[in-house]
Amino acid sequence: MTMPDKMNAVPQHVAIIMDGNGRWAHTRMLPRYVGHREGVKAVRRVVEACRNRGIRVLTLFAFSSENWRRPSDEVGWLMDLFIRTLKKEVETLHRNGVRIRFIGDRSAFPADLREQITQAEAMTVHNRGLNLVVAANYGGHWDITQACRALAQRVAAGDVAPGDITAEMIGGQISLSDLPEPDLFIRTGGEQRISNFLLWQLAYTELYFTEILWPAFDEKALDDALQSYASRQRRFGRTGEQVEQLKGA
Numbered sequence: 521m522t523m524p525d526k527m528n529a530v531p532q533h534v535a536i537i538m539d540g541n542g543r544w545a546h547t548r549m550l551p552r553y554v555g556h557r558e559g560v561k562a563v564r565r566v567v568e569a570c571r572n573r574g575i576r577v578l579t580l581f582a583f584s585s586e587n588w589r590r591p592s593d594e595v596g597w598l599m600d601l602f603i604r605t606l607k608k609e610v611e612t613l614h615r616n617g618v619r620i621r622f623i624g625d626r627s628a629f630p631a632d633l634r635e636q637i638t639q640a641e642a643m644t645v646h647n648r649g650l651n652l653v654v655a656a657n658y659g660g661h662w663d664i665t666q667a668c669r670a671l672a673q674r675v676a677a678g679d680v681a682p683g684d685i686t687a688e689m690i691g692g693q694i695s696l697s698d699l700p701e702p703d704l705f706i707r708t709g710g711e712q713r714i715s716n717f718l719l720w721q722l723a724y725t726e727l728y729f730t731e732i733l734w735p736a737f738d739e740k741a742l743d744d745a746l747q748s749y750a751s752r753q754r755r756f757g758r759t760g761e762q763v764e765q766l767k768g769a
Protein backbone atom coordinates (compact mmCIF):
# COMPACT_ATOMS: atom_id res chain seq x y z
CA MET A 521 0.00 0.00 0.00
CA THR A 522 1.26 3.48 -0.83
CA MET A 523 0.58 5.71 2.13
CA PRO A 524 -0.39 9.30 1.48
CA ASP A 525 2.72 11.36 2.21
CA LYS A 526 1.17 13.81 4.65
CA MET A 527 -0.92 13.12 7.73
CA ASN A 528 -3.60 15.57 6.63
CA ALA A 529 -3.84 13.66 3.38
CA VAL A 530 -5.87 10.99 5.18
CA PRO A 531 -9.52 12.05 4.92
CA GLN A 532 -11.36 12.50 8.20
CA HIS A 533 -14.70 11.62 6.66
CA VAL A 534 -15.33 9.18 3.80
CA ALA A 535 -18.84 8.86 2.33
CA ILE A 536 -19.66 5.94 0.04
CA ILE A 537 -22.45 5.09 -2.38
CA MET A 538 -22.25 1.30 -2.30
CA ASP A 539 -23.57 0.53 -5.78
CA GLY A 540 -23.43 -2.52 -8.03
CA ASN A 541 -24.74 -5.37 -5.85
CA GLY A 542 -27.37 -6.36 -8.41
CA ARG A 543 -24.95 -6.37 -11.35
CA TRP A 544 -22.38 -8.31 -9.33
CA ALA A 545 -24.98 -11.05 -8.82
CA HIS A 546 -26.29 -10.82 -12.39
CA THR A 547 -22.87 -11.46 -13.96
CA ARG A 548 -22.66 -14.66 -11.85
CA MET A 549 -26.21 -15.68 -12.78
CA LEU A 550 -27.23 -15.35 -9.15
CA PRO A 551 -30.33 -13.62 -7.75
CA ARG A 552 -29.93 -9.97 -6.75
CA TYR A 553 -30.27 -10.70 -3.04
CA VAL A 554 -27.01 -12.69 -3.16
CA GLY A 555 -25.35 -9.48 -4.35
CA HIS A 556 -26.78 -7.60 -1.37
CA ARG A 557 -25.60 -10.36 0.98
CA GLU A 558 -22.08 -10.18 -0.47
CA GLY A 559 -22.31 -6.40 -0.15
CA VAL A 560 -22.57 -6.81 3.63
CA LYS A 561 -19.19 -8.58 3.59
CA ALA A 562 -17.70 -5.61 1.76
CA VAL A 563 -19.15 -3.33 4.46
CA ARG A 564 -17.37 -5.38 7.11
CA ARG A 565 -14.06 -5.14 5.23
CA VAL A 566 -14.32 -1.42 4.67
CA VAL A 567 -15.33 -0.62 8.26
CA GLU A 568 -12.28 -2.55 9.46
CA ALA A 569 -9.99 -0.88 6.94
CA CYS A 570 -11.23 2.60 7.87
CA ARG A 571 -10.66 1.87 11.57
CA ASN A 572 -7.11 0.74 10.82
CA ARG A 573 -6.37 3.88 8.81
CA GLY A 574 -7.58 6.29 11.49
CA ILE A 575 -10.52 7.61 9.47
CA ARG A 576 -12.91 9.29 11.89
CA VAL A 577 -16.21 9.07 10.03
CA LEU A 578 -17.52 6.58 7.48
CA THR A 579 -20.93 7.29 5.98
CA LEU A 580 -22.53 4.50 3.94
CA PHE A 581 -25.56 4.90 1.67
CA ALA A 582 -27.57 1.75 2.38
CA PHE A 583 -31.05 2.63 1.10
CA SER A 584 -32.20 5.77 -0.66
CA SER A 585 -35.58 7.44 -0.39
CA GLU A 586 -36.05 6.36 -4.03
CA ASN A 587 -35.20 2.68 -3.43
CA TRP A 588 -38.83 2.05 -2.34
CA ARG A 589 -39.53 2.08 -6.09
CA ARG A 590 -37.87 -1.34 -6.43
CA PRO A 591 -39.94 -4.52 -6.66
CA SER A 592 -41.52 -5.23 -3.28
CA ASP A 593 -39.72 -8.56 -2.84
CA GLU A 594 -36.33 -6.83 -3.19
CA VAL A 595 -37.34 -4.12 -0.70
CA GLY A 596 -38.42 -6.92 1.67
CA TRP A 597 -35.07 -8.76 1.39
CA LEU A 598 -33.22 -5.53 2.01
CA MET A 599 -35.24 -4.82 5.16
CA ASP A 600 -34.61 -8.39 6.38
CA LEU A 601 -30.92 -8.07 5.62
CA PHE A 602 -30.68 -4.77 7.55
CA ILE A 603 -32.35 -6.30 10.59
CA ARG A 604 -30.26 -9.48 10.52
CA THR A 605 -27.01 -7.60 9.92
CA LEU A 606 -27.65 -5.18 12.76
CA LYS A 607 -28.50 -8.01 15.15
CA LYS A 608 -25.36 -9.87 14.15
CA GLU A 609 -22.81 -7.08 13.95
CA VAL A 610 -23.64 -4.51 16.61
CA GLU A 611 -21.92 -6.31 19.50
CA THR A 612 -18.64 -6.60 17.59
CA LEU A 613 -18.79 -3.00 16.42
CA HIS A 614 -19.44 -1.93 20.00
CA ARG A 615 -16.46 -3.93 21.29
CA ASN A 616 -14.34 -2.22 18.65
CA GLY A 617 -15.36 1.23 19.89
CA VAL A 618 -17.49 2.07 16.85
CA ARG A 619 -20.31 4.56 17.29
CA ILE A 620 -23.24 3.80 14.98
CA ARG A 621 -25.87 6.24 13.90
CA PHE A 622 -28.51 6.42 11.21
CA ILE A 623 -29.58 9.33 9.05
CA GLY A 624 -32.78 9.41 7.04
CA ASP A 625 -36.50 9.14 7.67
CA ARG A 626 -36.72 6.04 9.83
CA SER A 627 -40.46 6.44 10.42
CA ALA A 628 -41.12 4.48 7.20
CA PHE A 629 -39.29 1.35 8.41
CA PRO A 630 -40.90 -1.73 9.96
CA ALA A 631 -41.13 -1.56 13.77
CA ASP A 632 -38.51 -4.28 14.39
CA LEU A 633 -35.96 -2.44 12.24
CA ARG A 634 -36.68 0.84 14.02
CA GLU A 635 -36.15 -0.99 17.29
CA GLN A 636 -32.76 -2.41 16.16
CA ILE A 637 -31.67 1.04 15.01
CA THR A 638 -32.58 2.66 18.33
CA GLN A 639 -30.79 -0.07 20.27
CA ALA A 640 -27.63 0.09 18.14
CA GLU A 641 -27.44 3.86 18.52
CA ALA A 642 -28.06 3.74 22.26
CA MET A 643 -25.55 0.94 22.88
CA THR A 644 -22.72 2.70 21.02
CA VAL A 645 -23.47 6.34 21.84
CA HIS A 646 -20.44 6.81 24.11
CA ASN A 647 -17.93 5.09 21.84
CA ARG A 648 -15.03 7.22 20.69
CA GLY A 649 -13.66 5.14 17.80
CA LEU A 650 -14.90 5.22 14.21
CA ASN A 651 -18.21 7.02 13.65
CA LEU A 652 -20.19 4.75 11.36
CA VAL A 653 -23.13 6.56 9.78
CA VAL A 654 -25.71 4.54 7.88
CA ALA A 655 -27.90 6.52 5.49
CA ALA A 656 -31.15 4.58 5.32
CA ASN A 657 -34.32 5.92 3.71
CA TYR A 658 -32.10 8.93 3.22
CA GLY A 659 -32.37 11.54 0.50
CA GLY A 660 -30.53 14.84 0.17
CA HIS A 661 -33.85 16.54 -0.66
CA TRP A 662 -35.43 15.08 2.47
CA ASP A 663 -32.48 16.34 4.54
CA ILE A 664 -32.64 19.90 3.24
CA THR A 665 -36.43 19.87 3.62
CA GLN A 666 -36.28 18.79 7.27
CA ALA A 667 -33.67 21.49 7.96
CA CYS A 668 -35.92 24.13 6.35
CA ARG A 669 -38.86 22.94 8.42
CA ALA A 670 -36.86 23.24 11.63
CA LEU A 671 -35.80 26.78 10.76
CA ALA A 672 -39.34 27.72 9.65
CA GLN A 673 -40.53 26.65 13.11
CA ARG A 674 -38.10 29.10 14.68
CA VAL A 675 -39.30 31.85 12.34
CA ALA A 676 -42.93 31.06 13.16
CA ALA A 677 -42.10 31.19 16.87
CA GLY A 678 -40.60 34.64 16.34
CA ASP A 679 -37.04 33.57 17.34
CA VAL A 680 -35.49 34.38 13.96
CA ALA A 681 -36.31 36.82 11.17
CA PRO A 682 -36.32 35.28 7.65
CA GLY A 683 -33.62 37.72 6.55
CA ASP A 684 -31.33 36.54 9.35
CA ILE A 685 -31.18 32.93 8.13
CA THR A 686 -27.62 32.05 7.14
CA ALA A 687 -26.01 29.11 5.39
CA GLU A 688 -24.44 28.19 8.75
CA MET A 689 -27.90 28.00 10.34
CA ILE A 690 -29.13 25.68 7.58
CA GLY A 691 -25.94 23.61 7.91
CA GLY A 692 -26.58 23.39 11.65
CA GLN A 693 -29.93 21.65 11.03
CA ILE A 694 -28.66 19.28 8.34
CA SER A 695 -27.78 15.67 9.20
CA LEU A 696 -24.19 15.16 10.46
CA SER A 697 -23.78 18.83 11.43
CA ASP A 698 -21.71 17.76 14.46
CA LEU A 699 -19.20 15.86 12.32
CA PRO A 700 -16.57 17.08 9.84
CA GLU A 701 -17.92 17.38 6.29
CA PRO A 702 -17.13 14.49 3.94
CA ASP A 703 -13.61 14.91 2.53
CA LEU A 704 -13.84 12.02 0.11
CA PHE A 705 -16.89 10.63 -1.70
CA ILE A 706 -16.62 7.22 -3.33
CA ARG A 707 -19.19 5.66 -5.66
CA THR A 708 -18.66 2.09 -6.78
CA GLY A 709 -20.46 0.39 -9.67
CA GLY A 710 -19.45 2.74 -12.48
CA GLU A 711 -22.29 5.29 -12.41
CA GLN A 712 -21.19 8.89 -12.11
CA ARG A 713 -24.03 10.51 -10.23
CA ILE A 714 -24.97 11.55 -6.70
CA SER A 715 -28.44 9.88 -6.65
CA ASN A 716 -29.82 12.24 -3.99
CA PHE A 717 -27.10 11.37 -1.43
CA LEU A 718 -25.65 14.11 0.82
CA LEU A 719 -26.39 17.15 -1.37
CA TRP A 720 -25.64 19.94 1.09
CA GLN A 721 -22.70 18.21 2.74
CA LEU A 722 -20.87 17.32 -0.50
CA ALA A 723 -20.38 20.97 -1.54
CA TYR A 724 -16.56 20.72 -1.39
CA THR A 725 -16.02 16.98 -1.17
CA GLU A 726 -13.51 15.30 -3.50
CA LEU A 727 -15.41 12.91 -5.78
CA TYR A 728 -14.07 9.48 -6.75
CA PHE A 729 -15.82 7.01 -9.03
CA THR A 730 -14.78 3.42 -9.63
CA GLU A 731 -16.10 0.68 -11.93
CA ILE A 732 -15.59 -1.90 -9.16
CA LEU A 733 -18.93 -3.37 -8.08
CA TRP A 734 -19.58 -2.97 -4.36
CA PRO A 735 -19.34 -6.67 -3.36
CA ALA A 736 -15.83 -6.72 -4.91
CA PHE A 737 -14.66 -3.56 -3.13
CA ASP A 738 -11.73 -4.38 -0.85
CA GLU A 739 -8.82 -2.79 1.04
CA LYS A 740 -6.79 -2.33 -2.11
CA ALA A 741 -9.72 -0.54 -3.80
CA LEU A 742 -10.08 1.72 -0.74
CA ASP A 743 -6.37 2.48 -0.78
CA ASP A 744 -6.58 3.44 -4.47
CA ALA A 745 -9.31 5.93 -3.58
CA LEU A 746 -7.30 7.26 -0.63
CA GLN A 747 -4.26 7.66 -2.83
CA SER A 748 -6.25 9.60 -5.41
CA TYR A 749 -7.55 11.82 -2.60
CA ALA A 750 -4.03 12.41 -1.27
CA SER A 751 -2.82 13.57 -4.67
CA ARG A 752 -5.41 16.35 -5.00
CA GLN A 753 -5.11 19.97 -4.08
CA ARG A 754 -8.22 21.24 -2.29
CA ARG A 755 -8.56 24.91 -3.08
CA PHE A 756 -11.96 25.90 -1.66
CA GLY A 757 -12.16 28.78 -4.15
CA ARG A 758 -8.60 30.03 -3.64
CA THR A 759 -5.75 29.85 -6.15
CA GLY A 760 -3.23 27.02 -6.03
CA GLU A 761 -0.51 29.50 -5.05
CA GLN A 762 -2.55 30.75 -2.10
CA VAL A 763 -3.06 27.19 -0.92
CA GLU A 764 0.69 26.50 -1.09
CA GLN A 765 1.40 29.69 0.88
CA LEU A 766 -1.18 28.80 3.54
CA LYS A 767 0.40 25.37 3.92
CA GLY A 768 3.83 26.91 4.40
CA ALA A 769 2.53 29.47 6.95
Ligand code: IPE
Nearest residue numbers: 538539540541542543544582
Ligand atom coordinates in the same frame (compact mmCIF):
# COMPACT_ATOMS: atom_id res chain seq x y z
C1 IPE B 1 -26.72 -0.96 -4.36
O1 IPE B 1 -26.65 -1.95 -5.35
C2 IPE B 1 -27.52 -1.40 -3.15
C3 IPE B 1 -28.78 -0.67 -2.95
C4 IPE B 1 -29.26 0.28 -3.69
C5 IPE B 1 -29.56 -1.07 -1.79
P1 IPE B 1 -27.79 -2.06 -6.45
O2 IPE B 1 -28.85 -2.97 -5.96
O3 IPE B 1 -28.25 -0.72 -6.88
O4 IPE B 1 -26.98 -2.75 -7.62
P2 IPE B 1 -27.12 -2.46 -9.18
O5 IPE B 1 -26.92 -1.00 -9.39
O6 IPE B 1 -28.50 -2.92 -9.58
O7 IPE B 1 -26.04 -3.30 -9.79
Ligand code: IPE
Nearest residue numbers: 537538539581582583584715
Ligand atom coordinates in the same frame (compact mmCIF):
# COMPACT_ATOMS: atom_id res chain seq x y z
C1 IPE C 1 -27.92 4.64 -4.81
O1 IPE C 1 -27.87 3.54 -5.66
C2 IPE C 1 -28.47 4.26 -3.47
C3 IPE C 1 -27.68 3.31 -2.68
C4 IPE C 1 -26.52 2.80 -2.99
C5 IPE C 1 -28.28 2.95 -1.44
P1 IPE C 1 -29.02 3.27 -6.74
O2 IPE C 1 -28.62 2.06 -7.49
O3 IPE C 1 -30.36 3.27 -6.10
O4 IPE C 1 -28.89 4.58 -7.66
P2 IPE C 1 -29.50 4.88 -9.11
O5 IPE C 1 -30.96 4.55 -9.06
O6 IPE C 1 -28.78 4.00 -10.08
O7 IPE C 1 -29.21 6.33 -9.35
Ligand code: MG
Nearest residue numbers: 539540541709
Ligand atom coordinates in the same frame (compact mmCIF):
# COMPACT_ATOMS: atom_id res chain seq x y z
MG1 MG D 1 -27.64 0.57 -8.34
